[in-house]
Amino acid sequence: MGKEKGCGYNADVKKYYRDLMEKCKVHMDSIEKELPEPWEDFNSLLRERGLSRRDFIKWTSVTTAALMLPPIFRPMVARAAENFSRIPVVWLQFAECTGCSEALLRTSYPNIDEILLDTISLEYHETLMAAAGDQAEQNLEKCMKDFAGKFICVIEGAIPLGLDGKYLTLGPKGKTGVEIAKEVTSKAAAVICMGSCAAFGNVPAAKPNPTNAHSVGEAIGITTVNLAGCPPNPANFVGTLLHYIMFGGLPPVDSLGRPIWAYGKAIHDFCERRAHFDAGEFVKEWGDDGAKKGWCLYEVGCKGPQTSANCSRIRFNDGVSWPVMAGHGCIGCTEPKFWDAFAFLEKPIDDKAIAGGERTMDKVGAVLLG
Ligand code: FSX
Ligand code: SF4
Ligand code: F3S
Secondary structure, three states: HHHHHHHHHHHHHHHHHHHHHHHHHHHHHHHHHHOOOOOHHHHHHOOOOOOOHHHHHHHHHHHHOOOOHHHHHHHHHHHHOOOHHOOOEEEEEEEEOOHHHHHHHHOOOHHHHHHHHHHEEEEOOOOOOOOHHHHHHHHHHHHHHOOOOOOEEEEEEEOOOOOOOOOOEEOOOOOEHHHHHHHHHHHEEEEEOOOOHHHOOHHHOOOOOOOOOOHHHHHHHHOOOOOOOOOHHHHHHHHHHHHHHHHHOOEEEOOOOOOOOOOHHHHHHHOOHHHHHHHHOOOOOOOOOHHHHHOHHHHHHOOHHHHHHHHHOOOOOOOOEHHHOOOOOOOOOOOOHHHHHHHOOOOOHHHHHOOOOHHHHHHHHHHHHO
């Protein structure tokens, strides 16, 4: 009986992935038919930057696994990468520090994620485009007309609602951020919030929030995919866009709109200091013996147990390092209202004080150890 059930389950799984593969082929065929040819040949770009086909194949394996897909999807991930620059992207910036764009742009040496980001078809990006004033606005209007329902709208920054939105106006006609966001997102195929300001309000919405800033979802009442982080990891943007290219939709998300493949686990689960946490070996103050030995930073305020993200797995700056590796605890920048809720960055906090409050099991573990 058990065996029969098992067989049924395996058959269901196989069918699920066969159907998913079919969906993937149909969507990529339609992208290749309907959207402009890539403006840069991806394979020549790889060669120019000194990366081999072998490097690319290795990358497809890692990325397929990171997106929680079985290995049969590797050729599809490769095809999606080759089609990366077909997807038109409109990138809006509201109340923020531009750190999210900086995180995408500042890289020390090329890896495949960065090469993909270099090929992205950015139809509108205030910091990067050469056009200004009327010309910039015309470009945006043209893109919304030519690619209606086909472009991805990426939003960086929170949206101020105070004074009828007039704390933030943009362009030659002085439109408010909230007006622009409503207009552009209504024509987009999907909306990605890049960073915790767009996703959750974050720094611009921190107390006392004088401009009445809100997340994009709250400000204009739409559903967004939230790539949380201050700034978010560029690899999470690449993975989310690849998923869109393959399946025509954005990836499954948690209750806070964050893709599960990237934000489904706590920082703490894959931290290199975790063995010290489990052994009760904690840094008590900066520069003490424990700090020199690389012990756990929980008692000096690390919020890794309460924070969902993949920083400890994929790291930043081409995989070189991440906050805890650099010696400071995680400050929970992928969590809602972390600026207020996780304040006292160098002291542990009570789980009940946390807006999301989803990570109580780890706290229980810590209490037991204590
Ligand atoms: Fe916010 Fe991004 Fe932090 Fe800054 O634009 S998520 S303040 S890194 O730049 O929005
Ligand atoms: Fe790592 Fe912080 Fe967890 Fe300690 S509390 S194991 S430093 S994530
Ligand atoms: Fe942010 Fe913590 Fe990662 S502070 S960058 S979520 S390690």
